[in-house]
Amino acid sequence: MKNVNDIEELFSKSFENFEQEVNPSVWTNVQQAIQTPAAPTSAASAAGKGMALKYVAIAILSVATVTGAYFIANEFNANQNEKQSALSVLEEDKTATNNQTHIAEPQSDLNKNSTEILSDKHTIQTNGRETKTEKEINNEVKMSAHSEKENTSTSTKPEFVSENNTVTAEKNKQNAEQKETVKENTKETAVVSTFEIDAEVNVLEDYDNKTIAFSIENEVEKVEWNFGDGNSSSLLSGLHRYSNFGEYVVIATAWSKNGQKKSIKKIVNLQLISSIDFVPNVITPNNDGSNDVFNVKLSNMQVFHLIIVDRLGVTVFETTNPEITWNGNDLNGNPCKNGTYSYVIKAVGIDNKTHNTNGTIQLLR
Amino acid sequence: MTDEQLVEGCVKKQALAQKALYDKYSRRMLGVCLRYASSTDEAQDILQDGFIKVFDKIEAFNAKGSLEGWIRRIMVNTALDNFRKNKKHMNQTDVDDVKYLLKADNFVVESLEAKALLKIIQTLPTGFRTVFNLYAIEGYSHKEIGVMLDVSEGTSKSQYSRARAYIQKILEKENITSR
Numbered sequence: 248m249k250n251v252n253d254i255e256e257l258f259s260k261s262f263e264n265f266e267q268e269v270n271p272s273v274w275t276n277v278q279q280a281i282q283t284p285a286a287p288t289s290a291a292s293a294a295g296k297g298m299a300l301k302y303v304a305i306a307i308l309s310v311a312t313v314t315g316a317y318f319i320a321n322e323f324n325a326n327q328n329e330k331q332s333a334l335s336v337l338e339e340d341k342t343a344t345n346n347q348t349h350i351a352e353p354q355s356d357l358n359k360n361s362t363e364i365l366s367d368k369h370t371i372q373t374n375g376r377e378t379k380t381e382k383e384i385n386n387e388v389k390m391s392a393h394s395e396k397e398n399t400s401t402s403t404k405p406e407f408v409s410e411n412n413t414v415t416a417e418k419n420k421q422n423a424e425q426k427e428t429v430k431e432n433t434k435e436t437a438v439v440s441t442f443e444i445d446a447e448v449n450v451l452e453d454y455d456n457k458t459i460a461f462s463i464e465n466e467v468e469k470v471e472w473n474f475g476d477g478n479s480s481s482l483l484s485g486l487h488r489y490s491n492f493g494e495y496v497v498i499a500t501a502w503s504k505n506g507q508k509k510s511i512k513k514i515v516n517l518q519l520i521s522s523i524d525f526v527p528n529v530i531t532p533n534n535d536g537s538n539d540v541f542n543v544k545l546s547n548m549q550v551f552h553l554i555i556v557d558r559l560g561v562t563v564f565e566t567t568n569p570e571i572t573w574n575g576n577d578l579n580g581n582p583c584k585n586g587t588y589s590y591v592i593k594a595v596g597i598d599n600k601t602h603n604t605n606g607t608i609q610l611l612r
Numbered sequence: 613m614t615d616e617q618l619v620e621g622c623v624k625k626q627a628l629a630q631k632a633l634y635d636k637y638s639r640r641m642l643g644v645c646l647r648y649a650s651s652t653d654e655a656q657d658i659l660q661d662g663f664i665k666v667f668d669k670i671e672a673f674n675a676k677g678s679l680e681g682w683i684r685r686i687m688v689n690t691a692l693d694n695f696r697k698n699k700k701h702m703n704q705t706d707v708d709d710v711k712y713l714l715k716a717d718n719f720v721v722e723s724l725e726a727k728a729l730l731k732i733i734q735t736l737p738t739g740f741r742t743v744f745n746l747y748a749i750e751g752y753s754h755k756e757i758g759v760m761l762d763v764s765e766g767t768s769k770s771q772y773s774r775a776r777a778y779i780q781k782i783l784e785k786e787n788i789t790s791r
Contacts, residue, residue: 254776254783255748258733261726262749265643267652273660274634280660281630281667447770460774464766484770 442507467501521547521596532575540572550595648691662690740775
């Protein structure tokens with residue numbers, strides 16, 4: 248028995264070496280997909296190696312460009328999808344750089360081309376270093392921007408603005424034109440940025456369906472929740488339990504640090520729904536662990552009545568307790584024969600809805 | 613064969629090496645894919661696409677790192693691609709809105725703990741499952757998950773805490789763990 252609070256540990260340990268048998272068709276498909284023409288001959292492979300190295304170099308060069316693009320994209324709050332692809336490229340970048348060093352070493356005394364390629368590589372690596380330095384600067388700037396933020400909070404996104412300005416200062420040494428562009432963008436951002444909030448309200452169905460979890464994900468100075476049942480809260484996130492089912496309008500009003508106010512409205516519908524979720528159509532009472540009993544699955548029922556009859560109409564099973572399942576024996580406890588049986592279910596839910604259904608069950612041993 | 617030899621063979625597109633590499637890792641990788649899928653079929657589809665990528669990009673593998681870790685990252689990324697693809701077809705339903713029912717009797721505690729846990733994971737809505745996997749098992753931060761799944765960091769956090777609460781409840785019910 249383990250401590251339930253260590254769910255992360257329980258799962259990561261249990262799955263650490265978890266294996267499952269794979270359907271052979273997967274390999275067949277993979278094999279078809281990766282089938283290449285003929286393998287290269289050994290004579291061609293020497294020349295091929297040089298080419299491959301160049302190819303890697305070019306790939307890295309383009310990766311470096313994309314990496315640069317990533318930081319710019321990040322700064323200008325480009326859409327998240329781009330970030331994602333850039334991130335994965337970043338990962339590949341690391342792999343590719345290391346790989347190249349690995350290949351390049353034994354190559355140097357073999358091939359004339361290698362000198363050329365090595366120098367290529369050198370430029371690229373320098374390139375990579377530059378990118379890294381920029382990243383480091385970026386981080387430092389972020390940190391300083393944080394402290395600035397507390398003093399000068401004129402815009403709703405002060406961090407964003409000051410970050411760009413300082414970065415611009417760094418870049419200034421290299422490129423004056425670029426600076427102009429960045430500055431312009433910065434101004435635009437300052438004007439455009441507005442105070443946005445987003446509220447989340449969820450009904451916790453597996454409690455009593457009367458409790459909601461509410462939360463504001465944005466950075467706000469103050470928030471006021473009105474739950475529509477006369478209650479309110481000023482917590483950023485929490486739970487609220489309604490005393491009755493029904494539809495409620497939840498209004499969250501939030502204030503930003505510089506006094507902007509915004510409200511958001513969410514509708515909460517608290518309903519108990521009763522249903523018959525599943526009725527098996529076959530049972531195999533042979534104690535193999537699967538489908539051994541006739542097990543009806545219900546949600547929120549208050550009244551339940553199940554009758555099972557054989558083909559002659561003789562009752563073989565009857566219960567009003569959904570927890571009691573039919574194991575394929577008749578009322579005297581003798582095993583029923585293979586064949587078709589009929590069931591009738593009459594049920595009433597907590598919401599006073601009646602559920603009447605009937606059907607047939609196949610019994611196989 | 614060592615991993616190094618396997619990779620070398622795969623780079624040269626030797627069929628034998630490819631098969632050997634597949635045989636060595638496919639079972640364990642299916643274990644990874646299963647956690648991200650709602651069914652075995654879905655998991656095998658991810659596995660298949662993932663291995664095609666592995667053989668396609670084997671040149672890019674860094675010999676100093678762990679081969680298993682590299683393949684595993686490809687599998688996880690393939691699973692996420694799959695998730696993002698399906699997200700488009702879900703009419704942009706927020707993952708939070710997904711309603712579901714967990715029935716306690718679906719989870720008979722089996723001798724193999726991982727199998728029992730897998731059953732629980734597979735019952736979770738896709739959004740919950742993905743976030744839970746990435747955070748609890750793969751060990752990504754909420755910030756990273758936010759970028760990966762195109763959601764906010766806060767959404768990842770709240771999804772995770774809810775997924776965790778549900779799982780915890782089931783575990784207690786099933787006595788897989790005790791407090």
